[in-house]
Amino acid sequence: MIHAPDLQQIVTEIADEMRRRSDRGEVATYIPELARADPAKFGIAVIDAQGRVAMGGDAEEPFSIQSISKVFTLTLALGRVGDRLWRKVGREPSGSAFNSIVQLEYEMGVPRNPFINAGAIAVTDTILSGHKPREALGDILRFMHFVADDTAIVIDETVAASESRTGFRNAALANYMKAFGVLDNPVDYTLGVYFHHCAIAMSCRQLAMAGRFLAHQGKNPSTGFTVVPAERARRINAIMLMCGHYDGSGEFAYRVGLPGKSGVGGGILAIAPDKASIAVWSPGLDDTGNSHLGRIALEALTQRMGWSVFGA
Numbered sequence: 001m002i003h004a005p006d007l008q009q010i011v012t013e014i015a016d017e018m019r020r021r022s023d024r025g026e027v028a029t030y031i032p033e034l035a036r037a038d039p040a041k042f043g044i045a046v047i048d049a050q051g052r053v054a055m056g057g058d059a060e061e062p063f064s065i066q067s068i069s070k071v072f073t074l075t076l077a078l079g080r081v082g083d084r085l086w087r088k089v090g091r092e093p094s095g096s097a098f099n100s101i102v103q104l105e106y107e108m109g110v111p112r113n114p115f116i117n118a119g120a121i122a123v124t125d126t127i128l129s130g131h132k133p134r135e136a137l138g139d140i141l142r143f144m145h146f147v148a149d150d151t152a153i154v155i156d157e158t159v160a161a162s163e164s165r166t167g168f169r170n171a172a173l174a175n176y177m178k179a180f181g182v183l184d185n186p187v188d189y190t191l192g193v194y195f196h197h198c199a200i201a202m203s204c205r206q207l208a209m210a211g212r213f214l215a216h217q218g219k220n221p222s223t224g225f226t227v228v229p230a231e232r233a234r235r236i237n238a239i240m241l242m243c244g245h246y247d248g249s250g251e252f253a254y255r256v257g258l259p260g261k262s263g264v265g266g267g268i269l270a271i272a273p274d275k276a277s278i279a280v281w282s283p284g285l286d287d288t289g290n291s292h293l294g295r296i297a298l299e300a301l302t303q304r305m306g307w308s309v310f311g312a
């Protein structure tokens with residue numbers, strides 16, 4: 001008789017193994033406030049199709065979701081303007097670092113995809129159009145509350161201020177796009193909203209909950225609400241698979257085999273379609289800016305559960 005693997009047991013074992021490892025990557029320092037994160041932290045939360053929650057390590061501790069917020073701003077922007085969004089931003093993998101500026105020049109200010117910084121800034125600009133920055137940010141935060149079914153999620157103002165003070169590279173990207181007419185709003189407004197949504201703090205459990213609609217054809221089975229049509233969920237997953245880890249996206253697909261989105265805070269949201277929504281967090285990054293242990297933990301989980309989108 002074949003027994004289904006026990007998800008909670010596997011998650012506990014992975015969390016224990018990750019706690020013991022000495023290779024933990026390097027915490028991001030270019031946003032001063034993120035440099036304070038403790039590299040000893042590790043958390044994992046998995047919510048399966050039946051809504052069972054398996055957690056290990058620091059799964060309940062909020063961390064800076066950073067670029068993982070780009071999955072949700074993309075979802076929101078597509079809801080607002082639909083396919084018109086693709087006039088402002090492409091959907092091809094970049095093969096460049098998350099904050100690269102070279103590609104923007106020869107592609108006339110149109111970013112490769114919505115997950116590199118330039119692309120995410122263009123997406124934020126779309127959400128901002130017709131609104132005041134404070135309203136746009138309120139919309140983004142309310143959307144997070146809706147998808148995670150949790151109104152306790154907040155923006156870490158200290159992280160937002162820290163990035164606003166030091167985000168010269170993102171300001172360069174935004175100004176460059178503005179020069180090409182890709183941004184419609186004042187650069188300072190767009191950047192303000194961008195820095196703040198990157199500074200949303202969430203735990204692995206909250207993030208796994210927020211990702212459920214992507215794992216279940218656009219609908220969050222926990223709340224019963226349809227967030228997006230099934231086709232859109234599928235397409236967002238495709239973009240996550242191809243572009244979710246910057247120039248580490250190929251390696252992530254090879255090793256983990258799931259759509260995923262990382263953030264420099266050390267979090268990763270990964271989607272096993274029809275099976276589970278998964279969030280991991282470990283602040284130390286590899287040299288492509290993705291969570292080192294987060295990726296290793298996801299590789300262990302998908303191997304043991306047989307969850308790769310490329311076959312068991």
Ligand code: GLU
Nearest residue numbers: 066067098117198263264
């Ligand atoms: N707020 C960060 C930045 O713009 C996000 C980068 C990331 O998480 O990869 O630099």
